Amino acid sequence: MGTIRVRFITVALVVSFFAVGMAAFLNYFKYKSTIGGIVKSRVLVVGRSIENSIQASLALGLQFTELATLPSQMEREKASDKLIQGIDVFDDTGQIIYSTDPARVGQRVQRSWTEAAARSKTTEWTGEGVEDYVAGISLKNNFDLTVGYLALRYSRDYVDRAASAAARQIMLAALGAFAGIALIAPLALIVVIRRFERDLQTLETAAVHLEDKGEQPALTGSAFDSIIDHLRASLRDANAALDDLRAKLDSTA
Amino acid sequence: MLEKNYLWRIYWQLAGVIMVCVVIALAVVSYFSHRVFDQELVPETEAKAATEGSSLRALVLKATSYGIPFANLYGVDKTFEEMFGENPEFSYAGITNTEGTLLYQYGREPQGALVHFHSPALLAAMRDSTVPWQVALVGTQYIVSMPIISKGTPLGVLHIGIDSVFVDRVLLEVMLDVLVVLVVSLFFTLELLNFMAGARLASGLGEFGQQVERMRNGDFTATARMRANDEIGRLLRRIDAAVDHLNVRYEFLAGEVQDKMRAANAAGREALRPAAAALEGIGKRFKFGSAQHSGATSDEMNLNRIRAPLFAFIIAEELTRSYLPTYVNQLLVNVPGVSPQVVIGLPIMLFMLIVALGQPYLGAWSERVGRRKAMLIGAAIATVGFLATALAYNLYDLLVWRSLCALGYAMVFVAAQGYVLDRTGQTNRAQGFALFIGAIMVATVCGPSIGGILADNLGFRMAFGVSAVMSFLSILAILRLPVNDVRPPQARPARPPRLREVMALIVNRRFMTLTGLAAMPAKIILTGVCFYLVPLYIVSLGNTSAMAGRMLMVYAVMMVMIVPLSARLSDASLRRDRYVSVGLIISGLSGLLLLLSDSILVLFGVVFLLGLGQALSIAAQSALVAEHCQEEIRVYGNDAVYGVYRLLERLGNALGPLMASLLVVFWGYQGAFVALSALVLFCGIAFTIATRGEQWQGEPVHP
Numbered sequence: 001m002g003t004i005r006v007r008f009i010t011v012a013l014v015v016s017f018f019a020v021g022m023a024a025f026l027n028y029f030k031y032k033s034t035i036g037g038i039v040k041s042r043v044l045v046v047g048r049s050i051e052n053s054i055q056a057s058l059a060l061g062l063q064f065t066e067l068a069t070l071p072s073q074m075e076r077e078k079a080s081d082k083l084i085q086g087i088d089v090f091d092d093t094g095q096i097i098y099s100t101d102p103a104r105v106g107q108r109v110q111r112s113w114t115e116a117a118a119r120s121k122t123t124e125w126t127g128e129g130v131e132d133y134v135a136g137i138s139l140k141n142n143f144d145l146t147v148g149y150l151a152l153r154y155s156r157d158y159v160d161r162a163a164s165a166a167a168r169q170i171m172l173a174a175l176g177a178f179a180g181i182a183l184i185a186p187l188a189l190i191v192v193i194r195r196f197e198r199d200l201q202t203l204e205t206a207a208v209h210l211e212d213k214g215e216q217p218a219l220t221g222s223a224f225d226s227i228i229d230h231l232r233a234s235l236r237d238a239n240a241a242l243d244d245l246r247a248k249l250d251s252t253a
Numbered sequence: 254m255l256e257k258n259y260l261w262r263i264y265w266q267l268a269g270v271i272m273v274c275v276v277i278a279l280a281v282v283s284y285f286s287h288r289v290f291d292q293e294l295v296p297e298t299e300a301k302a303a304t305e306g307s308s309l310r311a312l313v314l315k316a317t318s319y320g321i322p323f324a325n326l327y328g329v330d331k332t333f334e335e336m337f338g339e340n341p342e343f344s345y346a347g348i349t350n351t352e353g354t355l356l357y358q359y360g361r362e363p364q365g366a367l368v369h370f371h372s373p374a375l376l377a378a379m380r381d382s383t384v385p386w387q388v389a390l391v392g393t394q395y396i397v398s399m400p401i402i403s404k405g406t407p408l409g410v411l412h413i414g415i416d417s418v419f420v421d422r423v424l425l426e427v428m429l430d431v432l433v434v435l436v437v438s439l440f441f442t443l444e445l446l447n448f449m450a451g452a453r454l455a456s457g458l459g460e461f462g463q464q465v466e467r468m469r470n471g472d473f474t475a476t477a478r479m480r481a482n483d484e485i486g487r488l489l490r491r492i493d494a495a496v497d498h499l500n501v502r503y504e505f506l507a508g509e510v511q512d513k514m515r516a517a518n519a520a521g522r523e524a525l526r527p528a529a530a531a532l533e534g535i536g537k538r539f540k541f542g543s544a545q546h547s548g549a550t551s552d553e554m555n556l557n558r559i560r561a562p563l564f565a566f567i568i569a570e571e572l573t574r575s576y577l578p579t580y581v582n583q584l585l586v587n588v589p590g591v592s593p594q595v596v597i598g599l600p601i602m603l604f605m606l607i608v609a610l611g612q613p614y615l616g617a618w619s620e621r622v623g624r625r626k627a628m629l630i631g632a633a634i635a636t637v638g639f640l641a642t643a644l645a646y647n648l649y650d651l652l653v654w655r656s657l658c659a660l661g662y663a664m665v666f667v668a669a670q671g672y673v674l675d676r677t678g679q680t681n682r683a684q685g686f687a688l689f690i691g692a693i694m695v696a697t698v699c700g701p702s703i704g705g706i707l708a709d710n711l712g713f714r715m716a717f718g719v720s721a722v723m724s725f726l727s728i729l730a731i732l733r734l735p736v737n738d739v740r741p742p743q744a745r746p747a748r749p750p751r752l753r754e755v756m757a758l759i760v761n762r763r764f765m766t767l768t769g770l771a772a773m774p775a776k777i778i779l780t781g782v783c784f785y786l787v788p789l790y791i792v793s794l795g796n797t798s799a800m801a802g803r804m805l806m807v808y809a810v811m812m813v814m815i816v817p818l819s820a821r822l823s824d825a826s827l828r829r830d831r832y833v834s835v836g837l838i839i840s841g842l843s844g845l846l847l848l849l850s851d852s853i854l855v856l857f858g859v860v861f862l863l864g865l866g867q868a869l870s871i872a873a874q875s876a877l878v879a880e881h882c883q884e885e886i887r888v889y890g891n892d893a894v895y896g897v898y899r900l901l902e903r904l905g906n907a908l909g910p911l912m913a914s915l916l917v918v919f920w921g922y923q924g925a926f927v928a929l930s931a932l933v934l935f936c937g938i939a940f941t942i943a944t945r946g947e948q949w950q951g952e953p954v955h956p
Binding site for chain 2: 029251
């Protein structure tokens with residue numbers, strides 16, 4: 001196979017790899033963000049219910065630190081969706097005040113959570129723990145002042161497993177598509193390149209026979225015909241002049 | 254000789270075939286991805302609907318526990334509406350009683366819903382408190398049904414409908430990105446064809462053509478060059494061999510004539526006279542021997558070789574265009590006394606300022622150290638800059654890292670420009686710069702759109718990491734450039750414009766009509782709108798960086814398509830000033846569209862018109878300098894006039910983000926679009942009036 005053909009086929013394979021790779025990449029990340037969004041909003045539904053309850057208590061004049069019924073409600077809500085691994089309520093310093101995991105009460109949440117909550121332009125925010133994702137809600141009182149934060153920790157494994165299952169399928173589809181292209185593209189390219197290769201072949205044949213004394217190969221109507229003609233004419237003229245010189249020299253012998 | 258567009262015709266045919274293959278592959282990937290989305294997302298959305306339903310059901314049960322009759326609940330519609338607001342994939346919600354009679358509903362009722370609600374199997378299942386929920390496809394919706402049971406007594410059924418085409422809606426965004434990938438792939442294909450095959454092929458065929466032309470003119474001097482081991486290389490070796498044989502034959506015959514002349518007596522010399530005359534004739538008609546060393550091989554003179562490193566480097570920067578302001582927004586720190594909007598524009602402004610002020614000096618520097626070395630240093634500095642930007646802690650260090658990127662950008666840009674200048678003369682300079690600008694334009698088409706996609710999916714920092722990788726790849730491509738510089742012997746050393754020249758030209762009416770009313774406003778609106786306003790405004794509307802990238806792609810595609818056409822037409826018509834006027838006025842009208850609406854479609858129109866306007870005026874602008882500033886060029890020299898022109902034009906680049914950010918502070922995004930456009934419209938009208946007089950038309954210089 002000619003080196004030019006190899007190069008053109010390589011280009012086709014590189015471009016196809018880029019396009020298929022990008023398409024697979026886009027689909028995977030879209031899937032990951034969509035499934036992440038669906039799961040997050042599912043978890044936030046539970047969170048909204050707790051938020052409503054807290055806000056109702058605050059509206060009745062209860063202090064944020066004195067919501068006695070909140071832990072049991074948090075337990076109930078956690079049990080309503082097995083995806084949720086734990087629910088924490090913390091104040092603006094990041095100290096956990098209520099939690100479904102009693103050992104966590106009094107501890108501080110990761111700084112990234114409070115930063116994410118502060119950065120968010122809405123009441124919802126997201127964060128990441130070591131083994132879980134976090135969907136959060138900023139808790140506001142009647143005066144629209146943030147009194148604390150609600151964090152719902154849910155299984156990272158669940159989302160990651162769903163994403164990797166989709167990744168596998170998308171990857172298989174992409175590999176299949178690329179394999180198909182790797183078969184089809186060279187064949188299709190060969191058809192297109194054939195004329196160019198024929199032209200080059202004509203040129204090469206003409207070049208091989210450039211110094212032949214006899215009949216030169218006929219021109220085939222290629223794009224290089226005129227250039228071959230000029231080439232032959234130039235060499236013919238030069239050789240003719242040298243032949244003439246040779247003849248003149250020979251005639252003196 | 255060889256038809257001029259022969260290779261490009263082949264490239265386009267190849268690109269067409271590759272594109273068909275790519276489209277088929279993308280269709281396959283998209284089809285299977287759609288299936289994956291359908292299989293996986295629908296159950297997940299059903300689970301979400303069930304959770305939403307549980308919450309809603311709890312509300313209903315709370316209301317009934319207060320004694321409100323199940324059939325007379327108040328505000329159910331409102332609750333449904335709120336639920337729909339938070340869950341756009343839900344298209345229907347309803348509550349039936351235990352007989353299946355509809356009591357409340359909201360949204361689009363699917364066909365066959367009533368039959369489904371009355372289905373005995375469903376009603377039976379919904380009396381069982383152990384059944385959490387059931388799903389059925391009704392019409393075009395997946396209906397999630399869940400029982401409402403109070404203290405063991407069934408009250409009714411809650412139904413939530415999920416539109417089955419919601420997956421299509423989710424995938425629409427992906428489809429737009431895939432379309433972007435397709436366009437980028439087309440340009441990428443042409444670039445790769447040129448890089449991997451075309452550059453060598455074109456140079457080989459070009460050399461072959463030159464060789465044949467030399468032989469036609471009787472020049473059979475032998476060139477001792479290394480030939481590539483490919484079809485063209487083999488061909489050239491054959492011709493080299495034929496030429497070598499001719500040379501050997503000539504040498505032998507010439508030697509024989511001389512030997513015989515030396516050895517011959519008077520009669521013999523007389524007999525040899527025809528041969529000597531023939532030899533003399535051959536000497537006059539043909540040229541044999543070794544070719545004089547031109548100082549540069551054709552490979553060293555090959556302009557195409559600059560294209561790949563330049564493309565790889567420029568795309569590294571272009572990748573950041575669609576998301577840089579949003580990234581800066583994330584790292585924003587409170588700068589006392591400065592509005593955050595202005596602070597966001599600072600890195601772009603600083604970048605443009607460094608490029609504007611650095612380029613005149615870096616031109617002379619790159620000439621001194623060598624173009625290749627200057628590009629290597631520039632690309633290395635930029636790579637460090639991109640990497641550090643990816644790891645930036647806050648705005649302050651980001652400004653330092655972006656300055657490194659700007660310095661590297663200016664070095665590479667100027668050195669690459671110098672590479673082209675060194676290898677071109679009067680006859681092929683335009684062709685050389687077309688190649689240079691071509692690489693930049695393709696990078697501007699591919700960069701922002703892909704950058705936006707990367708930023709959306711991988712995050713800003715990783716996207717900057719990709720820029721660093723591209724910049725590093727450009728170093729590898731630069732290393733392949735010829736080590737030896739090629740400088741035309743008559744070339745004068747480059748120098749930055751002197752302060753005296755700058756001062757004299759900025760008070761020159763004719764020069765400033767072109768620069769102040771056309772070149773600078775064009776750049777102000779370009780950087781102000783495309784690099785600052787569009788990315789921020791699109792994100793502020795709730796869209797993604799990928800959408801900003803798509804918008805910027807529209808601008809770049811307009812430039813790629815229209816600039817060659819407008820350059821040809823304006824050159825042919827010799828009314829370049831009219832093209833500049835029309836271009837400026839169209840650019841000036843673009844932002845005014847936002848007075849009609851703030852929709853994304855209108856923004857598309859803004860970018861489209863801006864691209865059209867800029868494309869019409871950009872090629873004619875710099876040509877007008879040579880056309881109408883002959884006197885200034887005579888006095889100060891071509892380098893000084895163009896140096897000051899470029900300097901002021903690039904200062905316009907730096908002013909754009911600053912002006913746009915100040916306008917945003919006072920009038921918001923839409924106001925800033927409108928005000929910047931109005932400024933350019935005013936300049937366009939003023940330019941049109943200023944260039945109408947006889948004085949302006951006085952002495953046009955024909956190219």
